[in-house]
Amino acid sequence: MQLYNKLSAKEREALLEEAGEDRLTISFYQYAKIGNPELFRNHLFVAWDQMEVLGRIYVAHEGINAQLSVPAKKFNTFKAFIDDIYFLKDIRLNIAIEQDLKSFLKLKIKVRSKILADGLNDETFDVTKKGEHVDAEKFNQLISDPNTILVDMRNHYESEIGHFQGAITPDVDTFRDSLDIIEEDLKEHKEDKNLVMYCTGGIRCEKASAYYKHKGFKKVFQLEGGIIEYTRQVREKEIENKFIGKNFVFDHRRAEKISEDVIAQCHQCGKPCDTHVNCANEACHLLFIQCEECAEKMDDCCSDHCKEIHALPYEEQKALRRGKHNSNKIFKKGRSEVLKFKH
Numbered sequence: 001m002q003l004y005n006k007l008s009a010k011e012r013e014a015l016l017e018e019a020g021e022d023r024l025t026i027s028f029y030q031y032a033k034i035g036n037p038e039l040f041r042n043h044l045f046v047a048w049d050q051m052e053v054l055g056r057i058y059v060a061h062e063g064i065n066a067q068l069s070v071p072a073k074k075f076n077t078f079k080a081f082i083d084d085i086y087f088l089k090d091i092r093l094n095i096a097i098e099q100d101l102k103s104f105l106k107l108k109i110k111v112r113s114k115i116l117a118d119g120l121n122d123e124t125f126d127v128t129k130k131g132e133h134v135d136a137e138k139f140n141q142l143i144s145d146p147n148t149i150l151v152d153m154r155n156h157y158e159s160e161i162g163h164f165q166g167a168i169t170p171d172v173d174t175f176r177d178s179l180d181i182i183e184e185d186l187k188e189h190k191e192d193k194n195l196v197m198y199c200t201g202g203i204r205c206e207k208a209s210a211y212y213k214h215k216g217f218k219k220v221f222q223l224e225g226g227i228i229e230y231t232r233q234v235r236e237k238e239i240e241n242k243f244i245g246k247n248f249v250f251d252h253r254r255a256e257k258i259s260e261d262v263i264a265q266c267h268q269c270g271k272p273c274d275t276h277v278n279c280a281n282e283a284c285h286l287l288f289i290q291c292e293e294c295a296e297k298m299d300d301c302c303s304d305h306c307k308e309i310h311a312l313p314y315e316e317q318k319a320l321r322r323g324k325h326n327s328n329k330i331f332k333k334g335r336s337e338v339l340k341f342k343h
């Protein structure tokens with residue numbers, strides 16, 4: 001029984017190009033009690049590997065969180081397989097707006113202690129006592145109500161390129177940080193205001209809404225399926241779109257364009273731009289926004305220092321990295337002194 005990838009990302013990329021088949025980029029999550037995550041993981045791997053599913057999936061005692069890509073012609077088989085798992089039956093699959101053949105190049109299913117790195121102690125509150133789920137139409141109504149406070153539950157580099165009109169976008173690096181900041185800011189309004197929240201695909205709100213109810217907020221709402229599902233409904237039902245800019249996503253595509261607005265700026269020259277890149281210096285890899293001109297001028301790097309290193313022969317770069325830990329900029333996404341136009 002083969003339980004791990006046999007192909008490298010490069011080999012897979014070549015195969016996908018050769019096959020040229022349509023693939024669907026899908027995400028879903030579910031909180032559920034899973035007794036033996038290791039066994040469940042292997043069960044998924046064997047089945048999905050056969051269906052040529054690719055993606056990044058986390059399995060834990062608390063549930064599953066999956067971002068994946070499925071060959072279009074295998075979609076029905078995939079759906080039938082999911083429906084056979086009792087806690088996944090009829091689960092809503094978020095299907096990406098823009099499809100990319102190469103959104104994922106490997107099937108990675110990892111057993112983790114949690115499906116969402118939330119930094120919370122689960123024993124303190126009940127995750128099943130969550131906020132009221134609302135669809136796009138109800139969400140639009142709620143956010144035009146003056147009695148509503150709208151909060152973006154994502155991190156700074158996500159809301160920077162796109163968010164809902166009028167949303168509070170906390171300047172945070174982690175989900176845990178945003179929970180405290182929002183609670184402190186809104187503590188006067190626990191009873192009287194509607195607390196409406198959203199995130200990319202809904203999973204962060206699942207936890208956050210339960211957390212705020214536990215903290216005494218009375219009217220808590222969450223956008224069901226997040227920005228991904230909102231956009232699908234807006235397009236299908238032709239309702240007004242209140243999201244401006246791009247939706248940051250967690251695969252090779254990096255973002256989906258939701259409206260034509262460009263609300264961010266190049267972190268190097270300040271001109272309007274909302275394209276995230278990673279610094280080409282492998283020892284840096286900083287995530288930041290860079291326009292095409294700056295990319296050319298800087299050789300795809302975040303700073304002159306990185307540009308110098310990137311210009312060295314590969315073996316010399318490797319020698320420089322030896323013995324050093326990976327730069328923690330990889331985790332400090334989009335924050336660095338060298339970026340003049342990052343606010």
Ligand SMILES: [Zn+2]
Pocket residue numbers: 266267268269270271290291292293294295
């Ligand atoms: Zn620029």
Ligand SMILES: [Zn+2]
Pocket residue numbers: 279280281284285286301302303306
């Ligand atoms: Zn760099």
